[in-house]
Amino acid sequence: xxxxxxxxxxxxxxxxxxxxxxxxxxxxxxxxxxxxxxxxxxxxxxxxxxxxxxxxxxxxxxxxxxxxxxxxxxxxxxxxxxxxxxxxxxxxxxxxxxxxxxxxxxxxxxxxxxxxxxxxxxxxxxxxxxxxxxxxxxxxxxxxxxxxxxxxxxxxxxxxxxxxxxxxxxxxxxx
Numbered sequence: 001x002x003x004x005x006x007x008x009x010x011x012x013x014x015x016x017x018x019x020x021x022x023x024x025x026x027x028x029x030x031x032x033x034x035x036x037x038x039x040x041x042x043x044x045x046x047x048x049x050x051x052x053x054x055x056x057x058x059x060x061x062x063x064x065x066x067x068x069x070x071x072x073x074x075x076x077x078x079x080x081x082x083x084x085x086x087x088x089x090x091x092x093x094x095x096x097x098x099x100x101x102x103x104x105x106x107x108x109x110x111x112x113x114x115x116x117x118x119x120x121x122x123x124x125x126x127x128x129x130x131x132x133x134x135x136x137x138x139x140x141x142x143x144x145x146x147x148x149x150x151x152x153x154x155x156x157x158x159x160x161x162x163x164x165x166x167x168x169x170x171x172x173x174x175x
Contacts, residue, residue, distance in 0.1 A: 108148025
């Protein structure tokens with residue numbers, strides 16, 4: 001399936017129904033694996049730098065600009081649906097990662113914030129804390145000194161590792 005433009009990030013839906021592609025031209029392309037058809041979603045404020053699928057394959061989180069854009073791929077898929085924008089960052093979102101065994105979505109940004117969302121709630125939100133505690137809860141955020149460059153969950157989803165531009169690696173237990 002030939003694509004036009006530069007692909008920046010790829011991610012398979014866990015069930016293998018879709019391959020999502022974040023692009024330099026501020027679009028996300030959903031390729032339907034069975035048919036080879038594609039859906040292109042545009043209107044992002046910036047190029048799509050990161051994406052992550054929820055374990056159940058329903059949600060695709062994408063990072064482009066200051067919000068996390070969440071696509072619902074359940075049932076007939078994202079075609080014709082309006083995405084949800086999760087806000088909590090003061091700068092651009094640089095990385096997103098779904099908790100492997102849970103419903104928490106982590107995002108990191110140029111503002112040094114790590115926000116935790118539970119998007120299955122009716123009104124997703126991210127709250128902020130002044131200092132990073134050793135244990136955090138879903139719906140909290142962590143304030144770091146430098147841009148967040150990487151996020152990684154443990155297999156069980158109980159701990160989140162955060163890397164930042166200064167070279168600092170932090171590990172948090174998520175309750």
